[in-house]
Amino acid sequence: MDIVKGYEEEFNQLVDIYEKNTEDKSLRNPSVATIIVSGNKVVGLNSVKGMYINSKVRNDGLVMIDVEIEDNTVIPIPVHLCTGFLEKTGEQILKFNYNIGSNVRVKFKSHCILTKVEKLHHYMESEMYIGKNSHVVYEDEHFHDENGGVFVETITKMKVDENAYFASKFYETKTRVGRINVVMDIELKDNAKVNLESKIYGQKDDIIDIKEVLRLNGENSSGIATSTVFATDSTKAHVINEAYGNAPYARGHIECNEIVKGSNVSVSTIPVLKVNNEKAELTHEASVGRIKQDQLETLMSKGLTEDEAAEFIVNGLLS
Amino acid sequence: MLRLENIKYSKNSNDIIKGISMKFEEEKVYGIVGNNGVGKSTIGYIIMGLSDYTVNDGKIFLDDNDITDLSITERAKKGIALLWQEPARFEGITVKNYLTLNKKMNIKEIEEALNLVNLDPDKYLNRLVDKKLSGGERKKVELASCILLKPKYLIMDEPDSGIDIMSLDMIVGVMDYLKNKGTTLIVITHRKEIARKCEYSYLICAGKVFLEGESNKIVEYYEKTCDTCGHINYAEEA
Incomplete structure (x- = not known):
């Protein structure tokens, strides 16, 4: 692990918070590829064979990180991307460019550690290209402060090439959200497969916006986008899932489940399906409402109280 | 003892249950039989x-x-x-x-319950109880759950529905197992193989107990008479 000189303390603080929240000790492991950003500084970098990481910080504070993975590279241990902010207020702007070659197999574990801030705007823009026959998994987990002062915007544009597979899991279920705006726009080539899953737990006056777009441009491409929001108290949540069937035998499914608990909750979902090829097939499922009565009563008939049953169901949905 | 006393229940202006009284003594197997609806x-x-089944009249007693x-x-x-079901x-x-x-x-104990319902614990313990389980698998998991609850009274609503015919022996085996463990079974069924395993049955028709008694006799009467009796039943459409 290359800890950037002068930033040892920030590195250690971020890693300590991460380890406390996840019990995962791999960030200090020298055989694990890692990118650790604190505020507008790259404080730790570690690469592995076949993977190249370049970082640059512009004068205006924008942190630019390029990740390139060579063709035929298999990275057996997940690559960790850790972004944190240790000041009380401010803005963090990040730009990631991923260029992933053909026949690559890699898993990214991204964590946003924003537990110590009072007011922060965290903006992350990513572009990712996934080469032919590659298999890429991206798991993104957020830890925010409990006073709701974090505003996270994460905008991702991707291209998934022929026969490649991409799966994404975006989870903000363990801490307060604050305000979050997630946009993911993916283009799929022939036989490409994508599976997007986002789960968010809104509390108090959290504001949640999710937009997921699947552009099924390749023949026989397929994509699934599933969003689950558990909205409590005065949470406002708005989810848009879009799928475009633009090629023969393209198949897309979008699903949004918003479960509400609280009289001041405001949630909505808009599914958009557009078929531009007669052989494409798109489906969607959406539900907005309370926890299903038959689920509650099934568990209550086993001795759980209504609150215990609701917690059991929600924990499952957000797991 | 579990006892229903003159239970009445209606929904959407239809009288579904019209004054039913029943008794379920401990460690016995009871059948509630009758046509759909x-x-x-x-x-x-x-x-x-x-929640949708609050009675309009009558009482339910458990041990008085x-x-x-x-x-x-x-x-x-x-x-x-x-x-x-x-x-x-x-x-x-x-x-x-x-x-x-x-x-x-x-x-x-968990593995034993799964084995009793013919589910291999190694294959099923980490499966999700979501829509990827077939109807029959889900029903078997529910049966295993009921075994683990060790209830005093278990209402079995159509225990064989959704389960393949080859699993009928398994259901009968679980009924024997639960009875031997001291559970009173209240089995809702229209399948004679299951109804015959009961000791005492209530034949329901048009929201009333039409006949009650030793199960074999009730099943015999039900088979001969109930398909053609012409009574009007509301429960299914309500």
Whole structure:
């Protein structure tokens, strides 16, 4: 692990918070590829064979990180991307460019550690290209402060090439959200497969916006986008899932489940399906409402109280 | 003893249950038989106390204590359980979590329950109780859950529905197992193989107990008469 000189303390603080929240000790492991950003500084970098990481910080504070993975590279241990902010207020702007070659197999574990801030705007823009026959998994987990002062915007544009597979899991279920705006726009080539899953737990006056777009441009491409929001108290949540069937035998499914608990909750979902090829097939499922009565009563008939049953169901949905 | 006294229940202006009285003594196997729509499942839901099944009149007693106004949870804590005809699905919950309800439980006991319902624990403990399980698999998981609850009274609502015909022996075996463990079974069924395993049955028609007595005789009467009797039943459409 290359800890950037002068930033040892920030590195250690971020890693300590991460380890406390996840019990995962791999960030200090020298055989694990890692990118650790604190505020507008790259404080730790570690690469592995076949993977190249370049970082640059512009004068205006924008942190630019390029990740390139060579063709035929298999990275057996997940690559960790850790972004944190240790000041009380401010803005963090990040730009990631991923260029992933053909026949690559890699898993990214991204964590946003924003537990110590009072007011922060965290903006992350990513572009990712996934080469032919590659298999890429991206798991993104957020830890925010409990006073709701974090505003996270994460905008991702991707291209998934022929026969490649991409799966994404975006989870903000363990801490307060604050305000979050997630946009993911993916283009799929022939036989490409994508599976997007986002789960968010809104509390108090959290504001949640999710937009997921699947552009099924390749023949026989397929994509699934599933969003689950558990909205409590005065949470406002708005989810848009879009799928475009633009090629023969393209198949897309979008699903949004918003479960509400609280009289001041405001949630909505808009599914958009557009078929531009007669052989494409798109489906969607959406539900907005309370926890299903038959689920509650099934568990209550086993001795759980209504609150215990609701917690059991929600924990499952957000797991 | 669990006792229903002159239970009346109506929905959408239809009288579904029209003054039913029943007795279920401890450690016995009872059948509630009858055609579709006569109100058999409704009786089960009323005993369990489901939210849409509050009675208009009558009382339910458990060991002479009135439980008519108790919640589902309170009834469950007193030892009443329900094997659902079509059990609900749960996303993100494994079979193991579902069976234990996240409480500490001896793994051997869980494995024994799964083996009793012909599910291999190695294959099923980490499966999710979601829509990827077939109807039959889900029903078997529910049966295993009821075994682990060790209830005093188990209402089995159409225990064979959704399960392949080859598994009928398994259901009968589980009924024997539960009876031997001291559970009173209240089996809602229209399948004669299952009804014949009961000791005493109530034949329901048009929301009333039409006949009651030794199960074999009730089943015999039901088979000969009930398809053509012409009574009007409301429960199914309500």
